[in-house]
Amino acid sequence: MKLNRNNIKDNIMENKKMTMALFSGSIDKLTGAGVVLSGAAADDMDVDVYVLLMGARAFIKVNENKIDGLSEYPELKDEFLKSLETLNVSTWIEFFEMAKELTNVKIHICSLAGKMWGGEKMEDFIDLADDICGIGEYITSAQEADVHLFI
């Protein structure tokens, strides 16, 4: 087989790895996390997202349409949402879904965080969630990552 640039690239370059701690569960921070994930996906990074305390609320099935608070400038929520619409920005869920389609993104729900919002088993969480994990796994992942973010 002829060795072209793509073969060489695949052989010599391992994907860079990103670890994201997603502590926040408000629509502004989830959207920001989604934009960052998109960039990582375009770059073919392997991404592990660890969903911590407040973040887990957004991943519980029964909360699907209840995620609408802002962490910053809560009084400007209408303006924020209107701008997202005008600029045709995807929803945070869409960003997460796109990133999962394009690259290897795994979403881990911290077991304590899940329990805090009533999620104990995988079926309590939306389809984006891949598994339930403990904090040790997050720390190990962060130690091994090329990029580590806390949102």
Next chain:
Amino acid sequence: MNTEELTALAVDKLVDARGTACPGPLLEAKKAIGTISSGQIMEVLSADEGTKRDIPKWANKKGHDYLGTVEESGYFKIYLKKG
């Protein structure tokens, strides 16, 4: 490549991402490049300033050739050759 050479290119894949802000055009480019073969030409239309800088850097990093950008009124056309 100069503007004349760029606009004369036979484009194999046209991606019109003028309807979205960053990161939309980059994601569209990423999706579309997977649908063409090595050596084929892709043209991305974008009205997002961030994208103008992002796509050439992304292309170089991913082993594609960035051929150049042509400014139009209110948007620009970015030309890439898949590596």
